[in-house]
Every structure is written in C-alpha cells, then in structure tokens.
Amino acid sequence: YWQVGEVVKMMESELGSGWIMHKLCKVYLFILSQRIVGCLVAEPIKEAHKVLSCAVNGSSDGTTTNEPKLTTLQFGDIRFQREVMRKAPSVPEALNENLNGAIFCEEEAVPAVCGIRAIWVTQANRRKHIATQLLDALRKSFCMGFVLEHSQLAFSQPTSAGKALA
Known part of the structure; x- marks a missing residue:
C-alpha cells in the first residue's frame, strides 16, 4: 500500500495534488x-458528460475551409490575382491544435460506470502502449462478471496526452 501512496505523490507532482485518489478508488499498477x-486511478460513477468535438478555424468537423482568398497586385496596367489556399492540417497537427485548450462538454449527462481520475506512465516508458494496457485491465476487472465497453468509461480533466489516449 505504501508504494501506491508514493506513486500517487509522483503523479501529483506532474498532474496536480490533492484530487487524484480517495477511498472508493481502485488503483491499477503496471x-x-x-x-x-504506470498507474491508473479509477472510481465508480453513474453518469458523465460527452466532450464536444473541437473546432479548427470555426469548423466543427476539424477541417479547414478551402475557400480561396484573392489578393490583387497591380503594377501599372497589369494586375496579378493570387489565390491563397489554406491546406487542412495533417492529423497530428490537427490533434495538437485541438488538444490544447478548454474542454467543452454536452449539458446532458449519459450513463457511465467508471471514471478515470488519472492515468500516468513514467516519461521513459510513454508511447509503449502501457496506458492502453492499463485501460484494458481496468475494463476486464473493474466490474465483476463483465467487461466494460469504452463508452462506459469517462476521463476527468485529461492533459493533452490523456485526451489523445481517450
């Protein structure tokens, strides 16, 4: 048990202190x-709010408009018209742009079973699917007798990396 406390202290140094764990939480260690x-802290919940899709340049589906912008240059009697096309960002750029900033949720709550309070992996072991394996273990064992669907999980205030994982 003391090791869980030490891990939570380490998580709190990166994610903020005082909110990660309470007595109803289940802790999964990798x-x-x-x-x-790696460590995942989860709690039983009854409902959650879906995150609204992020917008890029005012578009709700994450794409930019390809409407040309005309620029006219004039030299004497000669006019040049230049079309400027904005290219939609590649997927990683779109993710980074969408994941930095406020999180907006739907007002109406939906049923959920498990709240992910925090998930953390040591810096040296990130991008090795450890967080995914922790989530899979949670889904298989959080409720005795059945496997939770992804839609039954909810994440609380994730970092940009946590949003990408979710």
Whole structure:
C-alpha cells in the first residue's frame, strides 16, 4: 500500500495534488522489470458528460475551409490575382491544435460506470502502449462478471496526452 501512496505523490507532482485518489478508488499498477512504470486511478460513477468535438478555424468537423482568398497586385496596367489556399492540417497537427485548450462538454449527462481520475506512465516508458494496457485491465476487472465497453468509461480533466489516449 505504501508504494501506491508514493506513486500517487509522483503523479501529483506532474498532474496536480490533492484530487487524484480517495477511498472508493481502485488503483491499477503496471510493473516492468520490478519497477512501477504506470498507474491508473479509477472510481465508480453513474453518469458523465460527452466532450464536444473541437473546432479548427470555426469548423466543427476539424477541417479547414478551402475557400480561396484573392489578393490583387497591380503594377501599372497589369494586375496579378493570387489565390491563397489554406491546406487542412495533417492529423497530428490537427490533434495538437485541438488538444490544447478548454474542454467543452454536452449539458446532458449519459450513463457511465467508471471514471478515470488519472492515468500516468513514467516519461521513459510513454508511447509503449502501457496506458492502453492499463485501460484494458481496468475494463476486464473493474466490474465483476463483465467487461466494460469504452463508452462506459469517462476521463476527468485529461492533459493533452490523456485526451489523445481517450
């Protein structure tokens, strides 16, 4: 149990202190070479609010408009018209742009079973699917007798990396 407390302290140094764990939480640890390299803290919930899609340049579907912008240059009697086309950002750029900033949720709550309070992986072990494996373990064991669907999970105030994972 003391190791869980130490891991939560480490998580709080990166994610903020005082909110990660309470007595109803379940804690999942990922151990690699006898070291804790990942931790997931979850709690039972009854409902959650869906996150609204982020917009890029005012578009709700995440794409930019390809409407040409005309610019006229005039040299004496000669006029040049230049079309400027804005290219839609590639997927990683769109993700980064959408993931930095405020989170907007729908007003109406939907049923949910499990709230992910925090999920954390040591910096040296990120991008190795450890967080995904923690989530899979949670889905299989959080409720005795059945596997939770992804739609039954809810994330609380994720970082940009957490949003990408969610």
